Amino acid sequence: xxxxxxxxxxxxxxxxxxxxxxxxxxxxxxxxxxxxxxxxxxxxxxxxxxxxxxxxxxxxxxxxxxxxxxxxxxxxxxxxxxxxxxxxxxxxxxxxxxxxxxxxxxxxxxxxxxxxxxxxxxxxxxxxxxxxxxxxxxxxxxxxxxxxxxxxxxxxxxxxxxxxxxxxxxxxxxxxxxxxxxxxxxxxxxxxxxxxxxxxxxxxxxxxxxxxxxxxxxxxx
Numbered sequence: 001x002x003x004x005x006x007x008x009x010x011x012x013x014x015x016x017x018x019x020x021x022x023x024x025x026x027x028x029x030x031x032x033x034x035x036x037x038x039x040x041x042x043x044x045x046x047x048x049x050x051x052x053x054x055x056x057x058x059x060x061x062x063x064x065x066x067x068x069x070x071x072x073x074x075x076x077x078x079x080x081x082x083x084x085x086x087x088x089x090x091x092x093x094x095x096x097x098x099x100x101x102x103x104x105x106x107x108x109x110x111x112x113x114x115x116x117x118x119x120x121x122x123x124x125x126x127x128x129x130x131x132x133x134x135x136x137x138x139x140x141x142x143x144x145x146x147x148x149x150x151x152x153x154x155x156x157x158x159x160x161x162x163x164x165x166x167x168x169x170x171x172x173x174x175x176x177x178x179x180x181x182x183x184x185x186x187x188x189x190x191x192x193x194x195x196x197x198x199x200x201x202x203x204x205x206x207x208x209x210x211x212x213x214x215x216x217x218x219x220x221x
Contacts, residue, residue, distance in 0.1 A: 058085035058205040063168040065190050066200035066213065070098070081204060088121035089209035093129060098213060101135040105146075106157055113150035116157060125209040126162040126175070128183065128194050130217045138217050155179055159220040165210040168192075168203040181220045194218065 059071070059081050067081075074080045074097060084092035090106060093099045108115035120127075135143075146153040159179040166175070171185050171192065185194050192199035194214055202212035 058082050061168050061203040063203050064199045064201040085205040089206040090117040090120040092206040098131040101132045111147050111150050111153050114153045126166040127209050127211045128160045128214050129211050131213050134216050
């Protein structure tokens with residue numbers, strides 16, 4: 001599922017979504033990203049629904065067909081399931097080998113006017129994180145647009161974030177995102193979908209968020 005060097009050059013030069021105070025000297029970019037940061041900070045105070053067992057054992061409530069393979073591929077270290085549980089979500093994502101493109105997108109590498117890392121690391125969130133292969137499916141022209149349109153990039157990224165932590169047992173249903181739109185999660189257990197994106201592995205714990213790795217980038221309407 002690792003992204004190719006070519007796609008990384010396009011996307012990381014670009015989780016999809018991870019989210020500092022998106023500051024910039026550009027008025028429109030700063031306003032757009034700053035508003036997103038404020039919204040995320042205020043809304044993330046929602047209490048999560050994670051169980052004590054999930055906090056005691058980060059792998060206890062994992063769901064999705066790709067969890068076992070991921071655990072086998074990354075059995076230990078900062079990018080492992082247990083390792084990610086020790087760090088806030090943007091930091092944890094940066095250690096996950098499947099989320100290099102998303103990490104680049106939220107950290108100002110794709111568009112210097114959009115940096116959401118500090119905000120993501122300081123609240124309580126549920127994050128639908130597109131893996132590298134998901135970004136590889138995005139039209140290159142769209143990626144190019146995101147490089148120069150901070151408002152659009154912020155909109156896409158915050159559409160992948162829901163305030164508060166939501167456990168796999170409670171994830172089915174409609175959820176309002178930080179972007180303001182809604183995502184619909186259907187299915188159960190190892191067969192979950194977020195809109196039309198499949199969940200590869202969900203219920204991944206970080207110090208402040210619950211992460212669902214998804215196989216497609218979610219696009220707000």
